[in-house]
Amino acid sequence: MNYFLAKTEPTTYSLDDLERDRRTSWDGVTNPQAVRAIREMRPGDIVFIYHSGGVSSVVGIAIVKSQPRDDPKNPKSAVVDLEFAGRLGSPVSLAEIKQSxxxxxxxxxxQGRLSTMAVPEKFVAWIRARNPKATI
Structure with missing residues (x-):
């Protein structure tokens, strides 16, 4: 299993939206490095959902439910289906991550503007320690 982080502007598509919809196609990513991260995702991988736009916190968890595929709206991009898996009991702010x-x-x-990225096991363990009840 691999772990990723995907940023979203909560006014555009929030964790609340994902929880309501239960499942979504994660699209709109254009940065080549971020697209590469999406293309590395596999069903069962865990994605941390990060709210940008002033919130700047890891707020929830999703599970990859499909193989990555070309974005039909943009041949240089890729999409993957994500399913809501839960909220972090205590969101983890970017300030906390940096201060650690x-x-x-x-x-x-x-790379503050990168929207999707792989994250290492040590990051996952650190988030788990702050959210022992989360299903990570």
């Missing part, structure tokens, strides 16, 4: 000093090499910290 453990993730200076994480794309979330280094």
């Amino acid at each position: 000093g453990k993730f200076d090499d994480l794309a979330l910290v280094r």
Whole structure:
């Protein structure tokens, strides 16, 4: 199993929307590095949902439910289906992530505008420690 993080502007599509819809196609990603991350996703992988736009926090979890495929609206992009898996009991802010000093090499910290990225096991363990009731 692999782990990823996907950013979304909560006014565009929030964790509340994903919870209501239960499942969505994650699309609209155009940065080549972020598209590459989507193309690496496989069914069963875990995706941390991150609210940008002033919230700047990891807020929930989704599960990849499909193989990645070309985006029919943009041949240079890719989409994948995600299913709501839960909320973090305590959202984890970007400030907390940075203050930990453990993730200076994480794309979330280094490349603030990158919308989708792989995250390492040490990040997953750190999030779990802050949210022991979350199903990660």
